[in-house]
Amino acid sequence: MKTVEEIKAAIEAAVPGAGVEIVQNPGPAAQHSLLLQPEHAVDVAKFLRDDAELALTFLSNVTGVDWPDKEITEKVKVTKMVTKTVDGVEQQVEETVEEPRKRVEPGYLEVVYHLYSMTKKHGPVVLRMRTKNRTDAVELPSMTPVWRSAEFQEREIFDLFGVVFTGHPDLRRILMWEGFKDHPMRRDYVEPDDYDYEPTAHDAVLAKATAHQARIAEQKGAGQ
Amino acid sequence: MSASATRQEGWSKAPAIVDYGEGELLEVSMGPHHPSTHGVFRMDVTLQGEQITKLKPVFGYLHRNHEKLGEGQSYLASMPYTDRLDYICSLTNNWAYALAVEKLVGQEVPERAEYLRVIVGELTRVQNHALSVGFLIQDMGASGTPLMYAFKEREKILDLFESLTGSRMMCNYMRFGGCRVDATPAWLDEVRRVVAGLPKFADEFERLLCTNEILMARTQGVGVLPAELAMSAGVTGPMLRASGVNYDIRKVDHYGIYDRFDFKVPLGSHGDVYDRFMIRLLELRESIKILEQALRDIPDGPVMDPKAKIRNFRPKPGEAYGRIEAPKGELGFYLISDGSGNPYRYRVRPPSFVNLTVLEDMCLGHNVADVVLILGSVDIVLGEVDR
Amino acid sequence: MAVDEQLKIEMGRQGVFVTTLEELYNWGRRSSIWPMNFGLACCAIEMIATTMARYDLARFGAEVFRPSPRQADMMIISGTVTKKMAPQVVRLYNQMAEPRYVIAMGACAISGGPFKQGYNVLKGIDRYIPVDVHIPGCPPRPEALLEAFIALQKKIDAQPLTGEARPRHLDAEAPGEFPVPEPGEHDLEPAANTSVWTVPVVIR
Numbered sequence A: 001m002k003t004v005e006e007i008k009a010a011i012e013a014a015v016p017g018a019g020v021e022i023v024q025n026p027g028p029a030a031q032h033s034l035l036l037q038p039e040h041a042v043d044v045a046k047f048l049r050d051d052a053e054l055a056l057t058f059l060s061n062v063t064g065v066d067w068p069d070k071e072i073t074e075k076v077k078v079t080k081m082v083t084k085t086v087d088g089v090e091q092q093v094e095e096t097v098e099e100p101r102k103r104v105e106p107g108y109l110e111v112v113y114h115l116y117s118m119t120k121k122h123g124p125v126v127l128r129m130r131t132k133n134r135t136d137a138v139e140l141p142s143m144t145p146v147w148r149s150a151e152f153q154e155r156e157i158f159d160l161f162g163v164v165f166t167g168h169p170d171l172r173r174i175l176m177w178e179g180f181k182d183h184p185m186r187r188d189y190v191e192p193d194d195y196d197y198e199p200t201a202h203d204a205v206l207a208k209a210t211a212h213q214a215r216i217a218e219q220k221g222a223g224q
Numbered sequence B: 001m002s003a004s005a006t007r008q009e010g011w012s013k014a015p016a017i018v019d020y021g022e023g024e025l026l027e028v029s030m031g032p033h034h035p036s037t038h039g040v041f042r043m044d045v046t047l048q049g050e051q052i053t054k055l056k057p058v059f060g061y062l063h064r065n066h067e068k069l070g071e072g073q074s075y076l077a078s079m080p081y082t083d084r085l086d087y088i089c090s091l092t093n094n095w096a097y098a099l100a101v102e103k104l105v106g107q108e109v110p111e112r113a114e115y116l117r118v119i120v121g122e123l124t125r126v127q128n129h130a131l132s133v134g135f136l137i138q139d140m141g142a143s144g145t146p147l148m149y150a151f152k153e154r155e156k157i158l159d160l161f162e163s164l165t166g167s168r169m170m171c172n173y174m175r176f177g178g179c180r181v182d183a184t185p186a187w188l189d190e191v192r193r194v195v196a197g198l199p200k201f202a203d204e205f206e207r208l209l210c211t212n213e214i215l216m217a218r219t220q221g222v223g224v225l226p227a228e229l230a231m232s233a234g235v236t237g238p239m240l241r242a243s244g245v246n247y248d249i250r251k252v253d254h255y256g257i258y259d260r261f262d263f264k265v266p267l268g269s270h271g272d273v274y275d276r277f278m279i280r281l282l283e284l285r286e287s288i289k290i291l292e293q294a295l296r297d298i299p300d301g302p303v304m305d306p307k308a309k310i311r312n313f314r315p316k317p318g319e320a321y322g323r324i325e326a327p328k329g330e331l332g333f334y335l336i337s338d339g340s341g342n343p344y345r346y347r348v349r350p351p352s353f354v355n356l357t358v359l360e361d362m363c364l365g366h367n368v369a370d371v372v373l374i375l376g377s378v379d380i381v382l383g384e385v386d387r
Numbered sequence C: 001m002a003v004d005e006q007l008k009i010e011m012g013r014q015g016v017f018v019t020t021l022e023e024l025y026n027w028g029r030r031s032s033i034w035p036m037n038f039g040l041a042c043c044a045i046e047m048i049a050t051t052m053a054r055y056d057l058a059r060f061g062a063e064v065f066r067p068s069p070r071q072a073d074m075m076i077i078s079g080t081v082t083k084k085m086a087p088q089v090v091r092l093y094n095q096m097a098e099p100r101y102v103i104a105m106g107a108c109a110i111s112g113g114p115f116k117q118g119y120n121v122l123k124g125i126d127r128y129i130p131v132d133v134h135i136p137g138c139p140p141r142p143e144a145l146l147e148a149f150i151a152l153q154k155k156i157d158a159q160p161l162t163g164e165a166r167p168r169h170l171d172a173e174a175p176g177e178f179p180v181p182e183p184g185e186h187d188l189e190p191a192a193n194t195s196v197w198t199v200p201v202v203i204r
C-alpha cells in the first residue's frame, strides 16, 4: 500500500487546495494519520473511495475524541523597568526576568476515521478532522453520504461528544434518550451524584465519595 | 454441503412493496422488551398491512458507558470489562483488546500463547455460531429443541473455559504479551476429546435443520443484502461473506498465527437469511479444522513474554487500532495514549452495531414476522451494540 | 393453625392426608412460579442456560417463560438496568398481576456491579421496585439461580395468610402500582422511589 506521504500527494493532485497535513504517530504502531480540512473533506473522501489504486471502500471505525482547553504554563523572558538603588541613588534599571505565563490552548473535538479496502485488502488509512472549538463551532461534514457505515457511529459521536455533522441524513441522539442535555463522553462532563460508595483504591473515586457523603449529611441535616 | 446445494428455486426473489392504495399506516414499537430482540433492543416499525415501509432501530437500553469507564482506569483493568461487551464470546474480545494494546506498545507474544489464543478463540467461534443458529431457529418458532442442541454443545465448551480460566462466561484470560495461565496437558487432552465430538454435532445440527422445508421457505430470499451495500455499510463477519464478499480478517491481516493454518473462507451467493445461516454452519466446520491443526502443533514454552511489563504499565504517547475477526465481524479497539497509566481514549468498534446499519434496508417490503428472522440472522449482542 | 408434624406423619401412614389451607395455598403458589421472558444483559445468557437441559429449571415448576407480564408471576432482573431501561422495567413490573416476585440476578441488578460508575447505569433496581431475592455473582452460575428459586420457594412457604406479615397481595392497603421514573435532562426523575428505598447509612 502507498505510504501516508504518497497518499497525501495523491490527494493534493486530485483535490486542489485540500490542504492535508500529516499527523505523526510516535508510537510503535506507526499508524500515521491525515488531517483534513473540513471544507474539502467530502471531496477527499470521495477520491479515496473511488480511486482505483486506493479503493478505500470500507470505513471501519469512527471515533470521537475530546481535547479540552489546555492550560500551559511556560516561562517567558520579559524585560522590565525596575527601581533599584545603585550607589545610593534610586534609579530606573532595565532588567530581564523570567516570569511564568499562563496561556490557554483552545481545545477542540476530533473525529477519527479508520479506512480499509475490501477489494485490495489493505489499510488502515487514518483520517482526522477537528472542530474549531468545543462550544459553538462544532460542525463537521458528515461522511455518511460517502460511506454508509458512518451513519450510526456519527450519530453516536453527536450524542456523546456533541459534534454536529452537517449533511447527515438523520442526526438524532442514539444511545441516550431524547431530551437528555449533556454530552457524557466529554472530559468535563459531571455525572449525576447518585453513587453510593465503598472504599476503593482510586483517589478520584474517594474524593467523589467524600463529596457525596457530605451532600447526604447536609440533606439529612436540612430535613430535620 | 454448499450453501446453494439445497436451495429451492423461486424463493430468491425479493418481494417488492405492493401498494394497497388507501389504507392506514400502523406504527408498532417492537421492544425493548420483546422476546425476539435478543435483549433490550427496540425497533420502531411502520406497517402498511403486514408489510414494512419503515423501520428505525432504537439503541441505548444497555448503554453501560464502557468507553467512559475505560478512560478512568488502567489498561489492564479494562480487560475484564471487555468480557462483558459481547458476552457470548468473551475470549475473542480479550484477544482484540490485547492485540490493540500490544500494537500500542510493540509487544511480542510467545508461540505457545498464540496457539492457546487460537484454540480458545476458535472454540468461542464454534459456540457462538451454534448459539446464533439456535436462536435464529428459535425465533422462527422452533422453540426449544435446536437451542437445546446448541446449548448442549456450548456447555461442554464452557466447561473447558471454566477449567482453564476459572469462569464460564467472563474469562478475562488474555494479558498484554500472552495469556494469564498455561494449559495443562490434561486440559489439552480434554479439548481434543471435545473437538473430536464436534463434527458429529455439526452433522447432527445440519441434518436437523438444513433441508427442513419450513426453514427453507421462511429464510430463502428473505432479507437480501447486496454486496455493494454491505461493503459501503461496513458490514463484516459472516454477514458480509454471506453476501459474497471475500473478506476475512484472519486471512487479510494474518494476525496472530492464522497464516499457519489451512482453512477456507465460506462465501454465500445470495446474501439472504438462509445464506447467513449456512455460512455460520460452514464456518463452524472450518473452525473445527483450525482447532485440530492447532491442537496438533501446539509447542511447549512460556505463555507470557518474560519481558512484558505488568506493573506500572505506561505506554508511550501514540495511538493504535487493532482488530480481529470476532465471530460477529470485525472487532476493533482504538487506543490513544498520552503517556499515563490510563488510556486517553478507549474506543470499541463493535461489529454488531455497525452491522445493524443495514437492518432497515433488509427489512423493507417484508412481512413483520420476517423482521424477527432478519434481526436474528444479523446475530447481535446488545452488550456490544450499546456498550 | 399449624398441624402437629408427628400427627401428620401418623395420619399419612393411615392414608389420611392432613394439611392446612395456608400450606396448600402456598404449596400451589410456590410450585408453579412462571417467570417472565425478560433478559437484560449477560446474566440473561446464564438464565437461558439454566432453563436448558443441563440445569433444567423445569424441576422447580418454573420452566414456563411467559412473554407477557400479565401471565407472569416472577421477574428475573437478569442484568444491568440502565437509566434508559429503568422506566420500562418498572412499567413491566406494574403490569404484572399479584402475587408477583422479583429476583435481582447478578451484581448489576443489585447495585450496578462493575458498571456502577457509569452515568447511564441504575445503581440497583431496588431503588424503584421491591426485590425478593438477590443473587450475587457476575454472572451468577446457573446453580446460583436455582438456589435463588429455592430461596424464593422457602419464602413463599413461610408466608402466613393473615396478620401483619401477610403477603402484599392479601393486603388491600399495600401499594399495587409503583411510580414510573421519567427520563429528565440530566438524570432520571426521581432518582429513587423513597417508599421502597432509602439511602443506605454507612457505618464506619
Ligand code: SF4
Pocket: B084, C041, C042, C043, C078, C079, C080, C105, C106, C107, C108, C109, C113, C114, C137, C138, C139, C140
Ligand atoms: S452482573 Fe456481570 S454478568 Fe451480570 S449483567 Fe452485570 S456485568 Fe453482566
